[in-house]
Amino acid sequence: MYNRAMLPAYYGLLRMMCQQSRVFTRSLAQHQNLQWAFKNITPHPNQYPQAVEELFKLMQLMVLKHPDATEAEQREIYNFRKTTLMTYIQCLDGRTSWGTLISAFRVLLETSDDKLYVVYNGGLQIVFECFQNLHVMLHEATACHVLGDMxxxxxxxxxxLQCVRMFRDSKDARGIVLATKDWLEVLRKLATLLNTYNPPEMRTLCIEVLKELVVTVVPEAMQLLAPLLTHCHAAVQDGRDAAPLGPYFPRRGCSAPSMAAAAAKGAGRPLRPMVQMAVPHGQLECNRGVDPEYDLALDKFYTPYHDFIDVMFRLAVNNDSVPEVLINLSAVVGFEAVPLHSTYFPKLWLDIYKAQNIDRKYINLLTSCNYFVDYVDAILLDERAALTVDIIYEFLTVFFPKVSAHVLSEQTLTMIDNTVVSLSEQVGSLDVPKLARRLSGDLRALILVYNSPEAVPPPLLKTTLKQLQARVRAEMAKLAPKEEPAKKSNSEDGSKKECNPDEASSSSKGEDSVNIRQDAAKSDSDSEMQQSSSSRETAPEEKKERSIGPLDDLELLDKTINELIEIVEKDD
Known part of the structure; x- marks a missing residue:
């Protein structure tokens, strides 16, 4: 009781004196009683809350570097940080003292040397223990709110982990992670935080930590993650995982709750630790393009995870260790992302297809995967609008012939032919400018189908296409004079963009496009790991700049009609 009453005042007086004198601060920092206080008082914030608060304020003053600090002062600050870090590493139990560790590391971890000092002295294991304990508390029904600490x-x-990867060679970094006892369990538990019950800040951090671990220990991390994630996605597809969606899943007309609001309502905790990043086709509230805000919310929710799967696969390819389960994971995630018109899956496999140094067996395994057949089937029958995304259309142009015999069943061919019949009946009454983009998707689907040996274009298709083309060109003639000045300005902007050497190099990457090397130079490791992510993150901005208008849609439709007419005439 005496300590609880007197220590805050005593440490407060010391703090005030430190604020007045830098000499006193440096002398106090070297006093053994202060290290005793850090070791014996700060790990007990429930017993000595005010004293702990004052001690951490003192710590902040002792690591403060003044602009006019001498070399001797800087050296003393450096020694103080090292001594205090070692004190905490030796005395703290990660299972009970995570609050103290967070407060201390927030003050003491300033430079890469500080972080490496912690890692090489066993600090990473303590952090892993803190994480595991918080993970348990997060999922207990009676747990206090630990979201902020997590x-x-x-x-x-x-x-x-990032410091280890960036400032140590790959072999050393790999050895550090593998020597840390609980890294496999941490990897598994990180994955089980990826669900609709955890806020975006937590999911993003989990994915970033997962990336660091995967980049550092590729084959070992892949052996755990690929089967775990594949099993979770497959369970959803097979109807074995009916867990309800949590409060952070995007909903039309509703913004995601804040962490505090979700916790106050008691809705921030899942039934159990689980991976819940499958796109629930049956629970999406509208098709792509109907509600741009809803589309954006879905993209924000799923893009970090899909980018992580992309990074995983590219790393595995570059290490020439792609297990079949990882190909299944790529295919099932690609299939689930069809309603989002995501380009991760098609871009990845086009890169693999174009690379000359990658084993062709990966492509054979993909095309024999049932989820890939489902992907193609879903686009042809349910999401033809996705074919207006050039990368998706290019991908299917290359890969559809490899599976057309499996996809084009008698029932599917009948549905495709019915599309032609429906188009022929409505071609005179269609609102062409409004429906141009949708029609382009429909006709690109017909191009894929009728370009295969399993399908024969019906006789009325050619006549229908000629009628539609006449209407399209009439609409283009109406719009051309109005949009010509704007298009000229856009084309000038586009020509400037085309001259950008970064874009030119990325479009001509060839076989290097898959490369995210595990053993890259330290200075390049960040940019390489984020190569896939950055290209997708900038894509929405590029689309906004290009601002596709009615005339662009009509030109795409006209071009698509010409392609389909050539196929029909070739068959004639």
């Missing part, structure tokens, strides 16, 4: 621990974990 975010802090994840941020510390990411900092330490």
């Amino acid at each position: 975010l802090d621990i994840l941020a510390i974990m990411q900092d330490l």
